[in-house]
Amino acid sequence: MVLLVIGSAVALKAVIPPERGMPPSLVREESMLVDPKTELSNAKGIGVEVGTFIENFHSLSLRQRIFNAEGFYWLEWPRELQDLMVAQGITPLQLVEITNLVNASSAQIEPDTVAPVQKPADRFYQLFRYSANLYIPMVDLRRSPFEKLVLPVVLEVSPEGFSHQEANVVLVPDSNKKNSQVGSGAYINGYDIDTVRSVSSRHSYGTNWGFDQGDLDFSRLSTELVMKGDPFSSFVTWILPLMIVMLIVLLAPLLDGELGEIRLAIPSTALLTLIFLQQTYKAELPLLSYLTFLDFLYAYSYIVSVVLFVLFLWRSNAYAGSPDQHKGEALKMINRVDRVFQLSAFTGFFVVAAVAWSAW
Structure with a gap:
């Protein structure tokens, strides 16, 4: 015995693999965690401040790895980026996209105002309301039933001309620490909110989309709610x-x-x-x-x-x-x-x- x-x-010990995933030759898409301040200073990037407010979370399905979310996000950018957007015919709604949408056609993302609001110091601002079905990129259930769930709202720079290699537009968290990020309806039955965090990364799709150019990296900012159940x-x-x-x-x-x-x-x-x-x-x-x-x-x-x-x-x-x-x-x-x-x-x-x- x-x-x-x-x-x-x-x-x-033998059945627990040290690493999991597909071979690098088959999967090249990756996200590299970065410090947005370093990205701005070292590469002369253009910073876009991003704030988020998660009003409601519901309809969580671990089997399908999806959940519904409603809330707001806002962008603030300098005159330099505004001129680039006007020159390329890009609206603020096209500047940043929610990348973990399950069905983009059913998602609702609406600007609060028709045009951006000009703020002091020659900066521009626009608020957006969203309601969408989102998927969970990573579900770690290894310690289930004592697991922690990470429910993210992932925002990413969209236009190719604003990639790291081109204009280097960098998403940075809202500098106002007093802003609340979570509403009273943001909870999931059976789980409590442990922490709310902003994670900055540079995302590479590992493809040139058929063009004769190198791989492009895009700035990404994820607002993540870490949920945990009662032990x-x-x-x-x-x-x-x-x-x-x-x-x-x-x-x-x-x-x-x-x-x-x-x-x-x-x-x-x-x-x-x-x-x-x-x-x-x-x-x-x-x-x-x-x-x-x-x-x-x-x-x-x-x-x-x-x-x-x-x-x-x-x-x-x-x-x-x-x-x-x-x-x-x-x-x-x-x-x-x-x-x-x-x-x-x-x-x-x-x-x-x-x-x-x-x-x-």
Whole structure:
């Protein structure tokens, strides 16, 4: 049984790949995190201040990796960029786009005013209201059911002439730290807002779109709401039922060795219950290329239940095949093996949980 615990931990390490994803030769699109101030100073960029206010989040679907969002975003830019936009016939609505739209035709993005508002210091400003169905680029459920969800609204410079290689238009977060970024309706059932952050990056699509030019990089700014569930609620909903089933399994060896049929029924019933519990849990998640933290606990529980069933078969046959004068000794041996199994399986549950948690 000790070998079972060690083997489970080693196997757990083996099935966790250090890196996932497609080979670089197949996927070249990438985003590189940058410091917008450095982008402006080193490359003589043109800064566009971007502010966001997320009024409402709803209709989250982890299986489809989508959610609905409503809110506002605003842009503020200098005269230099305004002249470039007028020269190229680009409106502020065309300057920046929301890139994680699920269906652009159904999204509503409307400017608050017909023309940009001129502000002091020869700067220009325009406010936009949006209502859109957005997708979640990255869903990290490795520590599920104690995961954190990152729900982003991704804004990116759109015109090719304003790329990093051309005019180097850089999106920078609104400098007014007093502005609220989240409204009272921005919440998802079952999750609380942990943090709100702005992430600046330079996005390369890895293609020249059929033109005889190099790859173009575009400035990107993501407003990300980091959501997390209540740990106690997640424990009671998902971990506690599993632990109760496993507690019944681990208490089964306490039954007298003569009760072979009853002993055999417990691990088989536990297996069916575990399968039902895991399928209920997986029904809320998308298809994943890796096992979650809770999946590893279920996998270990399956192993323990199957091993216990095999041991009960052996013990029943060993007891039934013993001569009457040696049945007492056979019972002592069976009880001794039972104690070793209980202690090893109980310890192994926490070892596997610790290894699975630390590995992610």
